[in-house]
Amino acid sequence: MLQSELFTKTLRQAPSGEEAKNAQLLIRAGYIYKVMAGVYAYLPLGLRVLGKIKTIVREEMDALGGQELIMTSLQRKELWEKTDRWDDKQVDIWFKSELKNGTEVGLAWSHEEQITEMMKNYIQSFRDLPIYVYQFQTKLRNELRAKSGILRGREFLMKDMYSYSTNTEEHDAFYDKAVKAYLKIFERVGLGENTFLTFASGGAFTQFSHEFQTMSDTGEDTIYLARDRKVAINKEVLTDEVISQLGLKKTDLEEVKATEVGNIFNFGATKSEQLGLFFTDDKGVKKPVILGSYGIGISRLMGVLVEQFSDSKGIIWPTSVSPFDLHLINIGSNKDIPDKLYKTLQDENFSVLYDQREASAGTKFADSDLIGIPMRILVSDKTLKAESVEIKARTSDKTQLIKIKDLIKTIRQK
């Protein structure tokens, strides 16, 4: 894409009152637009990053046998009353509204109830199970305070998966597969090294739920890390008993700040019993379906990546989620050679942001650092004299002069 055609421009500063580093950088670089606290629009660059993250998550959900669907934002009150989650005293993050005839409706902050109700159409026998479904859905949550940029939004994009199983063994086997898929996702987006499966508080059915926590100085949670085992315990459930139950030693645990990037939860038979989702097993016995729920905040993940991968100059995207593979910048007087290079790189299946604007080299470099594409290719009168371009990784200060004829090969090796 030509940078001159991008309608967004980099901004000198984020709006006043925007405290979070992730939002400040993303706003200044033109990825997002702040509508109000906790409510952000995603501009062309931001939508590209969300798309990259969604593709990775979708691939892993499909590999688990997940079927994608999309439920609705508008929710029926009666359904949530059956599971005792309608009342604001039980759930304090509802946005509610009403139909013209006065019927109260809710705006979805989660979808267990709605999908479970729907499954009554499709689940009768053990032969219909297991079923795994997922969606990318905009959730609305009426947070009292929303000061963390896109880390905790009032409106945000979430991937939620739901598993419906005949019994706990079948559920547990899938749950373990889902843990592995989640770890793979965090690995693929560049957070693998710093993300840990974390034991957190469970519910009526299970002692623990599981969170995926990424170490972060700005994190809201405190976790106790058994680094060599790649697991952690959330402070909320940390007791001597839990430590020994998990086969860990207190002295091996390291207290760190962390940000939750995913969670998985076992609802057991509760929701199915409340909503009436039963199946007939192979002996003709009627049983409730076992429900699991698996969430990743997609837009939150984008924010975590910016918190983790940025410096004083701007964002530093991991390759897998960068809006473009390459940032091609021309600061020389020759237009034909960089124009041709732009075409060649695209023909070789690289996505390229091409800065051919009439602007100073300094402006172009600053914009490039702010936007954070992992590799920069610079064309100048000086590099062209040597029939070369200069390449530079966003993570490094080192530049390298590469003959144009060797460029593709060199980039492929990076």
Add this chain to the structure above:
Amino acid sequence: MLQSELFTKTLRQAPSGEEAKNAQLLIRAGYIYKVMAGVYAYLPLGLRVLGKIKTIVREEMDALGGQELIMTSLQRKELWEKTDRWDDKQVDIWFKSELKNGTEVGLAWSHEEQITEMMKNYIQSFRDLPIYVYQFQTKLRNELRAKSGILRGREFLMKDMYSYSTNTEEHDAFYDKAVKAYLKIFERVGLGENTFLTFASGGAFTQFSHEFQTMSDTGEDTIYLARDRKVAINKEVLTDEVISQLGLKKTDLEEVKATEVGNIFNFGATKSEQLGLFFTDDKGVKKPVILGSYGIGISRLMGVLVEQFSDSKGIIWPTSVSPFDLHLINIGSNKDIPDKLYKTLQDENFSVLYDQREASAGTKFADSDLIGIPMRILVSDKTLKAESVEIKARTSDKTQLIKIKDLIKTIRQK
């Protein structure tokens, strides 16, 4: 995809109270799920059709130079007060809610205000214009009655594009290009023959807005068609004066029922003046930006297609939007040959729904007709004796026996 793995099953009947043919068929076939009147979830088959439609629309929007983004559902009251569209007396389809601190918020039924406000960050000079942006966004509209299935929803998917131009000439030129792009979209989804550019009531700025109306017995609108000219006049603006102004003859006009599938609208400078979006022209003069707005109801379009293309047995998808290219059905005892064929067809880049379930031939045929994939490939003991399969178009009762070795070639020619 294996049909046995699809969690949806065809249903004998739609929920009671569902009057619209589009929703009845789509629910029974497993494309959508009804949450409440005018609120439908999209299940795996339905999401595939939406995806096909979105791809076609996206390609045409990109070809117009459109940049994709995604705005928010939550809307600030102040913004809509500035354009006098907040009050329920002015706009009677708002869903409203409030933040924890009591601040009123709206749920978006359109996005002119929000995008125009945002553009103040990015538009200062004539050099920044024109700008074309679009999104696929879930809109909420608090319709008093919602009885038309997915044709008129309280929650629905819309593509809305917005153009920002320096003057009316530039605006008009783009507007004309957008008309052509819209006609191309309706052509590509299979509605070309029956869809007409229709003159409808304008606003403060223009005498007319333009609708795209598809002839339909169940349509809500009445239009007067000049068939050979491929244009129509909405009943709401039909006068002798308008007829002659458009160079048409009253005697050539044909009264037909129609459904609106798209509309385009010129806001002129109104919104920019109300919200303060100005630019400096090449002579240094400050001027308001000219706004156009261009909508297509994506989920509505899916409903229109079902209304247009269905029979007593079920849906008949146009090839371009069908959830799968081919419906492969095995009713014979041999599993290896159809399994291999399934793989071969996929290797040849056809998307295939493969019915290898343990079910009667009658059930499989009925399901296939209901789901409505344009081409069915049947494998039976009888066809295999002739080293053949039987192909049948959903639109026809004729079957054709084709040697397996000639199948790919034959399908490609269809």
